[in-house]
């Protein structure tokens with residue numbers, strides 16, 4: 001049954017994210033917004049971290065199209081916590097092996113039960129929280145360039161987000177399951193639960209593949225830990 005206040009399109013996306021762990025939202029961003037963002041990231045090479053320090057990216061997390069979509073899944077109280085640009089260019093091209101996104105960015109290191117594997121990335125503390133915290137999050141991948149079969153698209157294993165942290169020893173079995181290739185156009189978005197197993201191939205096209213990857217959460221962290229960024 002459709003939740004009250006949700007469009008049919010949003011309720012279908014919610015259902016797909018809940019059952020399969022991902023969904024594609026076609027034409028989420030209009031051409032003008034995409035062109036502005038392409039100009040902003042014209043000279044980036046392989047990627048950039050800490051994008052929530054840029055006002056254009058904060059504005060993007062707050063625009064109606066993004067807010068309505070993300071809050072249909074996480075609720076009205078959700079906020080953006082981390083944003084990264086991924087780019088593949090003819091000069092900087094790579095594949096990403098099957099993995100789950102397990103770490104979050106926090107303001108300070110504080111010991112708390114179930115938080116482990118502390119590291120620093122681009123001057124920011126990162127840590128793996130308990131699986132229910134990262135499992136409750138949502139990533140929105142906004143595509144600035146077309147990303148078909150030959151331009152390093154995201155591949156996912158539907159349903160794998162429901163199994164918490166998947167041990168390396170079980171990965172082999174998962175990799176034998178049917179994966180889905182998420183081919184998208186410029187302006188489309190892919191929503192994924194961070195615990196969904198995903199990978200991507202090298203691009204075999206002499207063309208850029210810019211993706212703004214934004215993570216959203218809707219819960220507080222325990223024991224005085226604070227999300228590194230919080231854009232609501």
Ligand SMILES: O=C(O)CCC(=O)C(=O)O
Nearest residue numbers: 086096101198199200211
């Ligand atoms: O955009 C990609 O190719 C996947 C990147 C990714 O999932 C990651 O680095 O965690």
